[in-house]
Amino acid sequence: MERNDAASDRHSPDGRSAFERFVEATYMQVSRAPFFVVCLVVVVAWGASAPLWPNLKEWQVAIHTVASVVSLLLLVLLENAGRRSEEASQEKLNVLAEALASLMESSAARDPELQEATRRLREAVGLEERH
Template sequence: MQHTPAAESRKGGDRRSPFDRFVEWSHSKASQAPFFFVCAGIVVTWLISLPLWTDLKEWQTAIHTVPSVVTLLLVVLLENASRRADEAAQEKLNVIATALAALMASNADTDPDLRKAAHALRDAAGLEERH
């Protein structure tokens, strides 16, 4: 079996930074049902705790402050995970497009339209790197 550069890079093990591993772990946990139920439980506990608070503004501030900070952190982490997923998908598409262009070029000797299409596909595969 022929090993491609992508396959070779996977053989080296996990070379992600601790932050990247943390982002993946956070993304995995935040996108599952238990995380939702923990958040819903916090809100229900907050609602039930109303009689324990003497000041209504403090009660409202309690639910606004901590979730706002957690939301900000989660948005940043999830955007990071999304960006990396998009980059990985784009890399896969580029590899497929390059392979298809090579296949088209190998059969383009008799068909000038196929030669033009192969050239256009190769140009498109590197398009996102130029913008």
């Protein structure tokens, strides 16, 4: 049976790429309170620096540019982390559905209604297409 990335990663010593490890480490840091505090400190420092800038337009452009770049990078990293998490969850659900379908098939010989339910389960999750 061919495994997808989520299942393969679980069975390898550390089958993740450097990028995947970076994404996970970043996700763990930005989802905690200290990252929010750092962001808050940056915003307060930016606000306090207004008198130091000769032109307020440049002052606004500076924070907007930095915020846009950081937001874009974090969005990409967090979407990647979310996609990997969804793939892992889907693989677990597929394994559960496959086990349930196999269990139902073993009992279906005695119950015609169970045969139909098994067929609908396999069709709904596409079990035949995966193998």
